[in-house]
Amino acid sequence: MxxxxxxxxxxxxxxxxxxxxxxxxxxxxxxxxxxxxxxxxxxxxxxxxxxxxxxxxxxxxxxxxxxxxxxxxxxxxxxxxxxxxxxxxxxGDTPSQICLPWNTTRHVQDYEGNPARRALTFEELQRFFNHADSKVEAAVAQGRKGALAASRDAQMFKTAYAFGLRRAELRGLDLADLHFNAKAPPWGRYAVLHVRWGKASKGSTPKRRTVLLVPELAWWIEGMRQWVEQGRALFPAGELAMMWPTERGSRVSLEYIDRRFTALRRELGLDPALKLHCLRHFYVTHLIEYGYADRFVQEQVGHQHASTTSIYTSVSGDFKNRILADALRRFTTPEGS
Structure with missing residues (x-):
């Protein structure tokens, strides 16, 4: 059967x-x-x-x-x-349908994940990236192995946030996935990221999409350029020009990415509920707070439905206060003034 x-x-x-x-x-x-x-x-x-x-x-x-x-x-x-x-x-017996409307679990709301899952705060994000960078500096200062891997990991996590990537999308990146954008010539080949290992659905092959770097996250370029032009070249070439190689010339594994994120989070004493995917949640939240249109955000992260994007959004109190202040200003300002 x-x-x-x-x-x-x-x-x-x-x-x-x-x-x-x-x-x-x-x-x-x-x-x-x-x-x-x-x-x-x-x-x-x-x-x-x-x-x-x-x-x-x-x-x-x-x-x-x-x-x-x-x-x-x-x-x-x-x-x-x-x-x-x-x-x-x-x-002398036949199969039947045992999954009936009254004994199976229905999908009754958009988000059914752990309520403890959330986006990082600005402070947590900055602390996390600073801590990842400090691993590189410590390894160099002590003259021990690991500086190159630490540099790779730090830039890998920054890339996950700067483009709102899932784990498999992040792992599957190659150097060839870096592209130019005619609207942003100064950024060179770091203006666009071509994602080829997006989440599949209904038996499809991995979905592809093009993610644009937004100006608010252009700080990512300097570190990425340094990694690509200096750090990446020090790893074995391997069969492919993979973005995040290991010392053995293979891609970093999904399990390794999770382990490294967890290790850095624990060292900082951050909320155990924070996972790598929270960087993607934070990316969506920031784009909304920066004022980007909902449809643009949806296309950036590769969601088929807008309702999926909405459950990722966890705007800050400051953002809500600004929206409320603008509304109150419009309500209290006399017409014609």
């Missing part, structure tokens, strides 16, 4: 990672239920969901599991395939 279902998903163009993840989800449910799909009942799903809730799994994770099992059951009972007839003939 799983093999045939996998073939059906490949014919739809779904990625291998997606297919493997779905197969693992089904196998875990088989192990819990202790029976094959043609003997599953809705009560099995109820018990499994209760177990996952008791373990503290996120609502979004449980909803994903429900979605996978629902799609699998739909495949089994689809008349275009013969699984109902085969099971009835061989086992």
């Amino acid at each position: 799983l093999g045939s279902w996998g073939q059906q998903q490949r014919s739809r163009g779904l990625a291998e990672d997606t297919i493997k993840d779905r197969e693992s989800t089904v196998r875990r449910f088989v192990d819990f239920a202790g029976s094959y799909p043609w003997r599953w009942q809705a009560s099995d799903l109820d018990e499994y969901t209760s177990l996952l809730r008791s373990k503290g799994l996120a609502v979004s994770t449980i909803r994903h599991m429900h979605g996978v099992l629902s799609v699998f059951c739909d495949y089994l009972i689809d008349p275009a395939y013969d699984w109902v007839e085969i099971c009835d003939s061989c086992f």
Whole structure:
């Protein structure tokens, strides 16, 4: 069944990672239920969901599991395939849909993540970048190894913020992804970033987008130019001109990026809820505060829907006070004055 279902998903163009993840989800449910799909009942799903809730799994994770099992059951009972007839003939029982409207988790709001997740404050961001830079200075001053890697990491995190990148987008950058912008000649090849490893959806290949550097974040150019023209060249060439190589000539891993961010955050004593993705949240917040149009912000970060961008926005109190002050000024100023 799983093999045939996998073939059906490949014919739809779904990625291998997606297919493997779905197969693992089904196998875990088989192990819990202790029976094959043609003997599953809705009560099995109820018990499994209760177990996952008791373990503290996120609502979004449980909803994903429900979605996978629902799609699998739909495949089994689809008349275009013969699984109902085969099971009835061989086992005297048939598969059915166990994921029903009254026993599955629904998507009832845009954001279902951890409420503790938030954007960094300006002070936290500055402290984080200063601390990352200090690692380079300390390694150089002590004459020990690690200065080059520390320089790479510091610029890598600054790039994640300056362009609002996800982890995979950041990791997948190559030197060739740096581009010119005719509207900003002084910035040279550092005016535009071509993102080729954007988040895929519905089995698509990674989405691509072009992200423009905004003037408020042009401070990023100096450090990036120094990294590209001086630091990057000291690493092994490797097979590709990757932006963030390791000493072995490979790309930094997603796990390494997470570990380094976590290590720097812990050393500073910052909120444990702050993750690398919070830099992306802060980027969206800043663009809104700088006055950029919602549609521009949406295009910059590669969101398909404006509602997704809105949940990233966490404008500061100062910004809200400025908006309120402008509104009060318009309300209290006499007409014609």
